[in-house]
Amino acid sequence: MKLVIADDHAVVRSGFSMILNYQSDMEVVATAADGIEAYAMVGKHQPDVLLLDLSMPPGESGLIATGKISEDYPDTKILILTMYDDEEYLFHVLKNGASGYILKNAPDEELVSAIRTVYSGGTYIHPKMATSLVKEFVKNDGNAGTDDPFKILSKRELEILPLVAKGYGNKEIAEKLFISVKTVEAHKAKIMEKLSLKNRPELVEYALKKKLLNF
Incomplete structure (x- = not known):
């Protein structure tokens, strides 16, 4: 094999x-x-x-x-x-x-x-x-994953969230993921909306709580 x-x-x-x-x-x-x-x-x-x-x-x-x-x-x-x-x-x-x-x-x-x-x-x-x-x-199975980022966010959003939390700028994220800056900005806005977050500190706190920084 x-x-x-x-x-x-x-x-x-x-x-x-x-x-x-x-x-x-x-x-x-x-x-x-x-x-x-x-x-x-x-x-x-x-x-x-x-x-x-x-x-x-x-x-x-x-x-x-x-x-x-x-x-x-x-x-x-x-x-x-x-x-x-x-x-x-x-x-x-x-x-x-x-x-x-x-x-x-x-x-x-x-x-x-x-x-x-x-x-x-x-x-x-x-x-x-x-x-x-x-x-x-x-x-x-019991809680239907209502607070589960793996069910709330798309695969691309799961890639972008930890990079934002680590402090990478839009241009750096775009280069890492081979997408445009505008696409990064659109995904960031969608992440904030889906998770009901108001600012980057809240996003960092969420990423730490869910242990997403290991990405």
Whole structure:
């Protein structure tokens, strides 16, 4: 099977590539440092499985990339690489098309097994994190997500909000996302309207509360 590894740490990409290329049925055909590069590599190589880090600052996060890749390249299975502090996003990532997730510090044999599981059409959920997933599912099912930014905002708005909160100007955001300044301004206005925010300090407070700055 063909694999692509996306992680912002070169040592992780190299280590995982070494482990996986050692397997007789696996080949790492490309690596990427963020979500944008991952999308490009998936488009170029059409891999069977993409190992995707959830948090890749300062580039595009795995949370955003998952939705784009699963929509445009549905034949590529996505296995999320994560650490414990990413638990609150896992429910949303799985809903966006990921086939499972595994902790970065998992044993080599578990990583290989997880890849084979999603490749064969299954879903891999790390045992230690299954409880968190169930709790998140129950919480979302119970309150209909009325205060959930992932349901309120569009994918583009979820990209722009943390950049605004971090202090980037309209021109800088436009350059980062390859869109026009006017488009950025329109999205910012829509974000403020949807979230009932009056100014940037309120937006920063919202981003911190919802832990969106990790994007």
